[in-house]
Amino acid sequence: MINAAGPEVPAIRLSRVTKRFTPMVLGLDDISLDISSGTRVVLLGKSGSGKSTLLRHVNRLHSPTSGAVLVHGTDVGTVRGRQLRDLRRGIGMVFQNFHLVGNISALENVCSGNLGALRGPRVGLWMYPSAVRRHALDLLDRVGLAERAYQRSDTLSGGQQQRVAIARALIQQPSVLLADEPVASLDPESSADVLGILTRISKEDRLTVLMSLHQIEYALGFADRIVGLREGRVVLDESALNLDAERAMQIYSAATGTTDDSLTVAAGVPQPLAAHAPARPGLAR
Ligand SMILES: Nc1ncnc2c1ncn2[C@@H]1O[C@H](COP(=O)(O)OP(=O)(O)OP(=O)(O)O)[C@@H](O)[C@H]1O
Structure with a gap:
C-alpha cells in the first residue's frame, strides 16, 4: 500500500519461507504473507498444518530453511545480540x-x-x-x-x-503479539472474554496480532483476516468479513495433497459471499 508518507512497511512479512525440519518433514512450504500494522490475523488449519511453526518464525524461535521473515522491515534472520533482544522485546507471545x-x-x-x-x-x-x-x-x-x-x-x-x-x-x-492457541484450554465464556480483551487492546494500541486457533467461529469473530494452512502451504487468505463458517471449513475438509485454487483469495478482495455472511458470535469487533 502507498500512502502520503510513502509505502507502508508491513508489521510482519514472510517472503517465500520454507522450513524443512528433516528431509521428510516439511513444516512450511514457500509461504509469502504481508501483515499490516494493527491487524488481527488468525491462522486456521488441521493439526500439523504448520500454524505454530509459522508463529515461531516471527520471533526467530525457528529459522527458515530458505526465504526471509521481516518484522517492521528488519530481517529477523540477520540480527544478533542486543538487536535480537530488542526485536524480541517488541514481539509478545502467549501460549495455550x-x-x-x-x-x-x-x-x-x-x-x-x-x-x-x-x-x-x-x-x-x-x-x-x-x-x-x-x-x-x-x-x-x-x-x-x-x-x-x-x-x-x-x-x-x-x-x-x-x-x-x-x-x-x-x-x-510490543507492537506484535503472537498467540498460539490461546483459548484451547478455556471454556466458551472464558474464550470469548480473552478474545474480546485481545480485540480491544489490539484496537486501542494498534497492536498487530497473529494467532492460531482451532475454532472457526472464534476466528470469524476475532480476525480481520483469516489465513488457512494445509501441509505448510497457504490455501486460503481472506478478509474475515468476506468469509463464512462453511467456506472456512473447507480448509479442514478438502483432500490433502491437492491445491484448490478456489480457496486462495487475496485478502481484502470483496467476495459475493459477504452478502451471505452469518451473524458474528458475541465478540467485540
Ligand atoms: N521441532 C520440530 N522438529 C521436527 N518436526 C517438527 C518440529 N516442529 C514441528 N514439526 C512438524 O512440522 C509440522 C507442522 O507442525 P506445527 O506444530 O507447526 O503444526 P500446527 O498446525 O501448529 O499443529 P497443532 O494444531 O497440532 O498445534 C508437523 O508435521 C510437525 O510434526
Whole structure:
C-alpha cells in the first residue's frame, strides 16, 4: 500500500519461507504473507498444518530453511545480540498453557515479563522498580484483573491466568503479539472474554496480532483476516468479513495433497459471499 508518507512497511512479512525440519518433514512450504500494522490475523488449519511453526518464525524461535521473515522491515534472520533482544522485546507471545509461575502473584508474573528491569539477582515483587509495578497494575486493570493482583497465580481460573499471561506479554509494549492457541484450554465464556480483551487492546494500541486457533467461529469473530494452512502451504487468505463458517471449513475438509485454487483469495478482495455472511458470535469487533 502507498500512502502520503510513502509505502507502508508491513508489521510482519514472510517472503517465500520454507522450513524443512528433516528431509521428510516439511513444516512450511514457500509461504509469502504481508501483515499490516494493527491487524488481527488468525491462522486456521488441521493439526500439523504448520500454524505454530509459522508463529515461531516471527520471533526467530525457528529459522527458515530458505526465504526471509521481516518484522517492521528488519530481517529477523540477520540480527544478533542486543538487536535480537530488542526485536524480541517488541514481539509478545502467549501460549495455550499460560506458562505462569504458579506460586507467585499475578502482579509478579506480569512484572516478570520485564526481567530486564529486575534490580538484582533475587526475584521478588519488590525487586522491580515502582514504575514497572505500576505499569503491571495498569495492565492487570486493562485485562480486568486489578483486584486479583496479589492473588497466587495458581489459584486463578484458566481464563484469569490467560489474562495475566496477556498482561505479562504486553509489559514490554510490543507492537506484535503472537498467540498460539490461546483459548484451547478455556471454556466458551472464558474464550470469548480473552478474545474480546485481545480485540480491544489490539484496537486501542494498534497492536498487530497473529494467532492460531482451532475454532472457526472464534476466528470469524476475532480476525480481520483469516489465513488457512494445509501441509505448510497457504490455501486460503481472506478478509474475515468476506468469509463464512462453511467456506472456512473447507480448509479442514478438502483432500490433502491437492491445491484448490478456489480457496486462495487475496485478502481484502470483496467476495459475493459477504452478502451471505452469518451473524458474528458475541465478540467485540
Ligand atoms: N521441532 C520440530 N522438529 C521436527 N518436526 C517438527 C518440529 N516442529 C514441528 N514439526 C512438524 O512440522 C509440522 C507442522 O507442525 P506445527 O506444530 O507447526 O503444526 P500446527 O498446525 O501448529 O499443529 P497443532 O494444531 O497440532 O498445534 C508437523 O508435521 C510437525 O510434526
